[in-house]
Amino acid sequence: MLWSYILKLVILLPLVCGLMVGCLLLWRKFESRMPGKPTSRLIGVKETMMISPGLRLAVIDFEGRRLLVSVGRGGVHLIDKVDA
Helix, strand or coil: CHHHHHHHHHHHHHHHHHHHHHHHHHHHHHHHHCCCCCCCCCEEEEEEEEEECCEEEEEEEECCEEEEEEEECCEEEEEEEEEC
16 A cells, blocks of 8 residues: 555655646746737846856847846946947
8 A cells, every 4th residue: 555655755756746747848938929028028138147246247138129137136327328
């Protein structure tokens, strides 16, 4: 009786976990194609870089300009902007 339970647990637990991970991956893949989502975005994050544990730099495209911003616990600060 106990061996039957352990065998079911060993087989079904990884199967259920695999199905959950597979569903999450499919959701991420098809999320952009769902109705109601805009196909083209006005803002795009091109790259981010971690500077320190609480500070990160990000390059953002917005209306033909590239913005370099720092993002930290204190907020978001514009460092530089360049016309692309």
